[in-house]
Amino acid sequence: MSEQKLQSHTVQTTGHAWDGDLQEYNNPLPTWWVYTFYVTVVFAIVYWTIYPSWPFGKGWLGGVSDITYVNDAGETKTHSWNTRALLMEKLNEASAEQKPYFDKIASMSYAQIAKDPEMNGFILSAGKALFSDNCAPCHQAGGQGKIGFFPNLTDDDWLYGGTYDKIHETLMNGRRGYMPTFGEVLSAEQIDQLANYVASLSGIGHDAAKASAGNALFHSETAACYYCHGVDAKGRKDIGAPNLTDKVWLWADVPDADSAAGKVAAIRGVITNGLNRGVMPAWAGRLSPEQIKVLTVYVHELGGGQ
């Protein structure tokens, strides 16, 4: 068949011959293809005009579709379509869905929120999402914390207090833990005595003679531990000084030490080196007041109250 075609149409070739008889046709582009190409060119020009992207002068052509949204100052605005205006519209939709809940949260007291079953459900889901995004990297997914780094939020031991107001204060402004370095102030023997005394407070195996000397030192002006940890060693929540009598450990890794000597050594380490860490970032600038209130109730439900 192709031979018949060849005979009926004289087709121009490129004029080259390979291997004696191999030739290449020089056909023009099919008409349908050429016209489709012209149509796509026209389509592109129309598209540029309709779609808001074509640069024009010192700005852009706005395209044909507009987006109307309300900004945070309450002004209703109309802007030509772009992804930033689209985001405003989507955020408007989102806040419309959540507004009833957030309005309620803003108007209710913590205790009222905790008692309201519907709000409790909202706190549990919204709070879990917020907690996972923002808090879990440090306090871990369940709020169990990390010894040596970040406090457990699920127990009854609260450095700065576990009431709604205190949790809210911690979230808003952040915290910074501090304990002076005693390695340069006290002798190794004195630090050992103090460590034994602190161990004795929570029933860890210790040397009674050293603990008794440590007790005197704890309440003396030499070490002055009682300034922050209190005469009864139960800590002071106003400055975040921990209770040393409750068997809950954050900085000294007492639970993981195998022997009584190891536990005392862990305590000795903290007294020697002090602490200039325990930093909790302030969230006031990053999260909205309603989000912080949701987190306050969520964290309180993990183990707050004290």
Next chain:
Amino acid sequence: MNLNFKHEWIETNIGLLAVLTMLAISVGGLVEIAPLFFIDKTIEKVDGVRPYTPLEQRGRDIYQREGCYLCHSQMIRPFRDEKLRYGHYSLAAESQYDHPFQWGSKRTGPDLARVGGKYSNEWHVQHLIAPRSMVPESVMPNYPWLLSTPLDISDVADRMKALRKVGVPYSLTDAEYKANVAKFGETVAKQLHIPDAQKNLVEQANFGNYDGDRSGISEMDALVAYLQVLGTMVDFSKYKDDAFVDNR
């Protein structure tokens, strides 16, 4: 030109073919890129964006050396889910002093454009040494050598000079310093003065003590200082939430 134009003419002249091919291809680039230099709305006008301090800049070098950008982007897109997770979408203005920018297009890890201030220094240090000790499900590699490697600060001034060549306003002369004071204020301008680069770096590292180890300045100090400044330069509370809708 020959009115009897034939495509063979191009196809049989390899040099001409190459030139015309390049012309055709560059149209795409020119049309997309060239207008950005003439349009007022490309870079947002915001307060607070400044070049990195010497310490932050060295941290940024380490960020690139370790290939952090292979898994972490620094570009929050204007989508609802990204705003909820990462914060305000990134502005062009915020990376105007980045050479090269770290926007990225692949996220194995989370976006880092606004990671500054989100976590404490000690979290960053521990997380860089052993990511899974902080985030059990993480697939990030360990970078334990950052803490044990002293930061090389000998060439920090040269590095800043190189960036100055590509347009970052680090100052070498008195006149440039004064211009920076007018533009960024005195505190920032001092940090941008190349002759004081080493002194500034040491001061910031000692004052910030980012790695929690006072015995020296490690690469960890620099990297954490850099991470802690990411996305914190613009105070968005000063702007309405649609202040940048016109820029795109």
